[in-house]
Amino acid sequence: MTWITWEKRLQPSPWMAVVIPILSVILALGLGAIFLAATGFDPWKVYQSMLKGVTGSRYGISETVVKAIPLMLTGLGVSVAFRMLLWNIGAEGQFYMGAFGATWVALTFPHLPPHIMLPAMFIVGCLLGGLWAVVAAIPRAKWGVNEVITTLMLNYVAILWVDYLVYGPWKDPQGFNFPLTAPFAQAATLATIPGTRVHLGLVFALIAGVLLTIILWRTRWGYEIRVIGESVKAARYAGMNIQRNIILVMFLSGALAGLAGMSEVSGVTHRLQHAISPGYGYTAIIIAWLAKLHPATVILVSFLFAGLIVGGYSVQTMGVPAATVSMLQGAILFFVLGGEILTRYRLHFRGKEVAE
């Protein structure tokens, strides 16, 4: 390594912070192209029809927005936890619990009027998503139990729980044996933009983004979150209650994922069903990191990843496996992580003869 030297930058380079994510997406697509070509696909054709599937029609564009909604909400949730170095990997499970909570309201009280039904679904969805995260937050706050593993294990439990319901007691007798519940009453469905499937969840996500920005940079609580994330020692020294903040932030994080689940059942599927998320909670992790944990950027990046998901669906007819999308997502994150060093360091290439 003597021919490359690292020189620490005094200030992280803002220029690199923009270039690296863009370059990472390009490089990941390049890597994906190699895999596609190696397995007998024409990468150019695949990418072209992906792009066409996303932007080529009104339907493609509206589907992208529909997929962006849960990604924004889970992405916001994950990013606020990451800010405090709380590795909430459980957005997937919190999403399922939110969907479960909202469905419980819709199926148990089918005759509620919309102005009570929807707020009730909203509250129960957020509450269950938040509490599911708190299950991992309490042992983390009290004894330092690794939250990566607990939140992840809770994902599996939540998914199995929803599967139990949709294959068992909540299964729709008129559903031709498919694992789904009966459809919700009209009062339990979110309004959509006429002619599209884009629903009110978009407004939830945008408001959540604004509120989170206000919380993080305009309130005392947000200040504490940011300080704890920078240095737990400094925060403790300043007398901040770290245990309480761990639980509160995890609750907020889970509640946002729960809201994503609520808005998905109430805005898109209008029922609970098996595999209701194609991994939104995991994609949220990449989005949060790519967006540098900034709410406004989370919203923007969510559209990119939603496009990737919709484009991925559209090329499945060509025989391209659905897993291609998750492979691309992982690769993007790899390149971002590898490139991050360039924001902190300047690289110097030298001849081999120059000693260290």
Add this chain to the structure above:
Amino acid sequence: MENSVWVAALAAAIIAGTPILYAAVGEILAERAGVLNLGVEGMMLVGAVTGFMVAVHTANPWLGFVTAMLASGASAAIFAFLTVTLRSNQVVTGLALTLFGTGLSGFLGKPYVGVALPVSFKAVPIPGLSEIPILGPVLFRHDPLVYITYVLIPLIWYYLYRTRPGLNVRAVGENPGAADALGVNVFALRYLHVILGGMLAGAGGAYLSLAYAPSWLENMTAGRGWIAVALVIFAVWDPLRALLGAYLFGGVDSLAYTLQAATTISIPSFFLKMLPYILTIIVLVIATRQTLVKHIGAPGALAIPYDREER
């Protein structure tokens, strides 16, 4: 009769625990060198799919097993490059490796779903030992990959606790600055142990697709990689304790099938499938509290990138 049910359950626990054991001991090697690799699940999947693909085409499970270890070792090398050389965040990079490995294995394995494996690893009773009452059927009527762990795990324990290089590895994990000052090559050791750890994760993955299930299914590890990571904490970074822990999890894992076969009470299978995940959480909480009380914990420099200039 009663007896044979228990013997069968214990033997099943060892088989179900073996993939987790391989992965957990691999992770212990990486973490002892101070690197937290959360990509175990992804590396296991890469191992499972490549092992299966090679075994299908060559009809040789051993070749599949070795290729699996190489493929997962290679993916661990990417992780090592990012975290050791480029000093990226280990938690997020590990997650990236899991996401990438999940996607890659699904992509590569797509044509192999439902394909039958021509030759899988079969149980080979060890002459003599397998005839010992109870112990024989529990321990010595398995496939060769199980026997490998019987030898490998004590060897790794010996390496870590009784040899000079093992001491160096633990020093790198505890205090890389001090180890570096003593002339230990921190970067080389970290690379080596992350890659060895990846190879063992690949072995665990290949065990699933070549011996346990013999088949390929998308996401067939079903969280076992994460259970392995949790097991490392339960085992307080000790390979021998990981052995016991893995069989405990193996027991719970196979309990779902044992219970369904042996009892008349019908517990919905979804709840039985939840058991390993719930047990992981409970065990993790207990283990963490214990290490807290006894003041034994993770290697001191775990998850902290080593920067020579900041020594």
